[in-house]
Amino acid sequence: KNEVEQSPQNLTAQEGEFITINCSYSVGISALHWLQQHPGGGIVSLFMLSSGKKKHGRLIATINIQEKHSSLHITASHPRDSAVYICAVSNSGYALNFGKGTSLLVTP
Amino acid sequence: DTGVSQDPRHKITKRGQNVTFRCDPISEHNRLYWYRQTLGQGPEFLTYFQNEAQLEKSRLLSDRFSAERPKGSFSTLEIQRTEQGDSAMYLCASSPRQGAAYEQYFGPGTRLTVT
Numbered sequence: 377k378n379e380v381e382q383s384p385q386n387l388t389a390q391e392g393e394f395i396t397i398n399c400s401y402s403v404g405i406s407a408l409h410w411l412q413q414h415p416g417g418g419i420v421s422l423f424m425l426s427s428g429k430k431k432h433g434r435l436i437a438t439i440n441i442q443e444k445h446s447s448l449h450i451t452a453s454h455p456r457d458s459a460v461y462i463c464a465v466s467n468s469g470y471a472l473n474f475g476k477g478t479s480l481l482v483t484p
Numbered sequence: 485d486t487g488v489s490q491d492p493r494h495k496i497t498k499r500g501q502n503v504t505f506r507c508d509p510i511s512e513h514n515r516l517y518w519y520r521q522t523l524g525q526g527p528e529f530l531t532y533f534q535n536e537a538q539l540e541k542s543r544l545l546s547d548r549f550s551a552e553r554p555k556g557s558f559s560t561l562e563i564q565r566t567e568q569g570d571s572a573m574y575l576c577a578s579s580p581r582q583g584a585a586y587e588q589y590f591g592p593g594t595r596l597t598v599t
Contacts, residue, residue, distance in 0.1 A: 380526075409587070417573050419527075419590040462526055470579070470586060471517060471540060474526030 382463050382475035389482050395450040397478045399463030402444065406466050410437050410448050413460040413477065422448070422461075453482045488591035490576050496597045497566055504562045505594045509578030516559050517588060518551055519575040520544065527575055533559060566598045 379402040389395050399408070410422040423430050423437040425446075430437050434453075439446040450457055458481050464472040489508045497503050509516050514535050519527035530549070532540040535556035545551075548566075553559040563570055573593045579586035 407586075411590075417521075417575070417593040417595065419575065419577075419593075421587050421589065424587045464526070466586070470515060470534075471529040471532050471542075472519075472527075472588060473529070474519075476524070476526045 380463055380465055380473055380475040382478050384478060385476065386479045387481070389453050389480070391454055391482055391484050393453050393482075395453050395457075395480065395482075397448045397461050397463075397480070399446045399448070399475060400444055401446075401463075401465050403467070404444075408439055408446050409464040409466070409472060410446075411462045411464060413462060415459075419462070450480075455482045455484055458482050488576055488578055488589050490574075490591040490594050492594055493592060494595050494597075496599065499568060499598055500565055502562065502564045503566060503596065504560055505574055505576075505596075507559045507561070507576030507591055509558070509576070510580075510589055511557075513578035513580050513589070514556065515579045515586065516553055517577045517579075518559070518561050519577065521573040521575060521593075522571075530561075530574075563596075566596075568598045571596055571598045 381400050383398045407426045409424050411419050413419045434451045436449040460477040460479050462477040463475040491506045516533045518530040521527040529542050531551050533553040536553050548564045551561045573595050575593045576591045577588040579588045
């Protein structure tokens with residue numbers, strides 16, 4: 377089983393700060409996913425990447441395949457970014473293997 | 485709404501009762517997944533369908549759990565003789581056929597509380 381570790385577990389930031397959430401995994405993958413979960417349970421896919429870097433608005437995701445590491449960055453953070461951010465990987469099978477999530481609180 | 489839907493959104497049941505959850509995936513998606521998420525944890529894989537075929541099951545899926553996708557469209561997840569440890573959020577996701585790696589689209593989940 378691919379072990380997925382996220383850090384930090386909890387993060388509090390002030391509005392406007394630059395935020396980084398890290399994810400590492402133990403074995404080779406076909407893709408890495410970053411997901412966002414708001415209170416109440418709904419999960420939204422933010423990024424799926426297998427190499428390099430992707431950007432969407434204020435969110436940037438990077439992956440280093442050799443180091444088995446990915447980061448999710450949020451620029452100019454806003455209180456509405458408060459959520460749990462989950463890293464997940466897919467291997468040769470199709471099911472996702474999830475980290476425990478990083479709970480982010482952005483205060484005004 | 486063309487997203488993944490789940491029904492019911494919340495279910496409270498007494499220990500020992502049977503419960504059934506339904507998931508309607510995005511219509512053109514042939515892959516459907518069930519996950520379980522307990523408080524403070526990331527989701528854990530339960531089972532996966534490609535069309536009507538159940539191709540993979542987790543060891544988490546004990547004999548009390550059964551899932552079906554009879555016509556390759558909606559899916560049901562049944563838990564028999566529920567236990568308090570079954571209390572969790574049950575999430576369904578679907579993904580399309582194309583591509584080497586698949587983005588999964590999640591439903592809102594069914595929160596089960598076993599008293």
